[in-house]
Structure formats: structure tokens, C-alpha cells
Amino acid sequence: DTGVSQDPRHKITKRGQNVTFRCDPISEHNRLYWYRQTLGQGPEFLTYFQNEAQLEKSRLLSDRFSAERPKGSFSTLEIQRTEQGDSAMYLCASSYGGRGVNGYTFGSGTRLTVV
Amino acid sequence: ILNVEQSPQSLHVQEGDSTNFTCSFPSSNFYALHWYRWETAKSPEALFVMTLNGDEKKKGRISATLNTKEGYSYLYIKGSQPEDSATYLCAFMMDGNKLVFGAGTILRVKS
Numbered sequence: 001d002t003g004v005s006q007d008p009r010h011k012i013t014k015r016g017q018n019v020t021f022r023c024d025p026i027s028e029h030n031r032l033y034w035y036r037q038t039l040g041q042g043p044e045f046l047t048y049f050q051n052e053a054q055l056e057k058s059r060l061l062s063d064r065f066s067a068e069r070p071k072g073s074f075s076t077l078e079i080q081r082t083e084q085g086d087s088a089m090y091l092c093a094s095s096y097g098g099r100g101v102n103g104y105t106f107g108s109g110t111r112l113t114v115v
Numbered sequence: 116i117l118n119v120e121q122s123p124q125s126l127h128v129q130e131g132d133s134t135n136f137t138c139s140f141p142s143s144n145f146y147a148l149h150w151y152r153w154e155t156a157k158s159p160e161a162l163f164v165m166t167l168n169g170d171e172k173k174k175g176r177i178s179a180t181l182n183t184k185e186g187y188s189y190l191y192i193k194g195s196q197p198e199d200s201a202t203y204l205c206a207f208m209m210d211g212n213k214l215v216f217g218a219g220t221i222l223r224v225k226s
Contacts, residue, residue, distance in 0.1 A: 003158070004158070033213065033214075035216075040218065041218055042119070042121075042204055042206075042216030042217050042218045042219050043159075043204070043206075043216045044216070045213050045214070045215065048212065048213055055212070056212060056213065091159070093159075098210075098211040098212050100147075100149070100161075100164065100208075100214075101164060102161065102164065103149055103151070103161020103162075103163075103164050104149070104159075104161065104214065105158075105161070106151075106158040106159045106160075107158055108156075108157065108158045109158070
């Protein structure tokens with residue numbers, strides 16, 4: 001297992017377009033998390049899954065954002081009608097169990113730029 | 116709103132200096148405290164997961180302490196090296212379900 005993979009690494013899109021990001025977690029990990037990080041801030045929680053169930057979604061996440069984890073494997077995060085304020089680094093992480101006794105394993109992130 | 120604060124925001128030290136950072140978090144409903152190192156163009160990497168008041172953890176030249184009653188954790192780096200340059204993030208877990216991160220401390224070590 002090569003860790004958590006995210007695709008693409010970079011995405012530039014025009015305002016109003018839809019974008020989709022993919023995350024492949026460590027296969028034994030049942031928890032998968034999406035975070036967003038903007039300049040000068042720490043990663044901000046967006047949503048998490050246990051297996052295929054989406055158990056929590058941040059109130060900061062508008063209806064333009066949707067995430068899925070079909071069959072409890074990879075996950076996708078879609079942003080519809082992108083806005084300039086969506087420009088950020090989108091990080092995916094996985095863990096076995098909620099506490100993450102060995103910490104979360106993060107991917108390298110997808111940097112989104114909305115122009 | 117859960118507040119996790121880290122200080123200082125940034126730190127520039129000379130190679131060989133020892134340094135420490137602070138993470139403050141709510142003292143109630145504590146579940147766990149994580150420390151991560153995030154180097155430029157890489158993934159955040161877990162350093163420590165701390166769960167018990169009084170916990171002290173060590174990995175090479177880096178160590179961390181935890182005080183859950185007063186809501187703070189310290190991260191120490193002994194004899195800083197240029198490869199220690201990174202952003203150090205702490206993250207608080209209240210409910211066993213997700214981490215709430217601080218803004219991080221940026222460390223730059225000059226050789």
C-alpha cells in the first residue's frame with residue numbers, strides 16, 4: 001500500500017464550472033476524511049465517512065459540495081458552480097477507527113484555483 | 116466554536132538551537148491530541164497521538180507533553196536541523212470522530 005493518493009494534484013478552473021477530486025485511502029482504513037486548507041489557516045474539517053456511510057458534514061459545507069464513498073473504498077468530492085472562495089488545498093486523510101491511534105494518514109492534497 | 120490555538124505563528128532559528136511550540140485547546144471533553152509535521156509539497160505526517168494527561172512522547176530529537184486539565188501541549192525540538200523546517204500542526208479531538216486543527220507554527224532552521 002503506497003499511502004493515501006489524491007488526484008489531481010492541481011486543478012485550475014473557471015468560476016461556475018464543476019470540479020471533482022478523488023481520494024484513494026489506505027485499504028485497511030475504514031475512516032476517510034476531507035479537509036480544506038487556505039493560506040495561513042490549519043486544515044478545516046469538511047466531512048468524514050465510516051466505510052461507505054457519510055457520518056458528519058461541516059455546517060461550513062454549502063450544498064454545492066457533495067462527497068461520496070461508494071463501497072467504502074475511494075471517495076470523491078465534487079464542487080458545483082465553483083466560486084473564487086473555493087480556492088484552497090483539499091486534503092484527504094484516512095484512519096482505522098475514529099481515534100486514529102497512529103494518527104491520520106494524509107494524501108498530498110489537491111490544490112484548486114478558481115479564476 | 117472549538118478553538119485550537121498555536122504559538123508562535125512562525126519561528127526562525129539557527130541550526131543547533133532548541134525550540135518549543137505551544138498548542139492550547141479546550142480543557143473539557145478531551146479525547147486525544149495529535150501533532151503533525153507538514154513539509155512543503157508533502158503530506159502532513161503524524162508525529163504523536165496523545166491521550167492521557169501527563170503523557171510525554173519522544174521521537175528522536177522531538178518530544179511532546181500533554182496537560183489536559185489546563186488544555187495545553189508543548190512540542191520540543193532539541194538541536195534543530197535544517198530538515199526540521201516545516202509547519203507543525205496540532206489537532207484536538209473531542210468526540211473520537213474528527214480532528215480540529217490549529218493554524219500551525221512555521222519553523223525555519225538556518226544552517
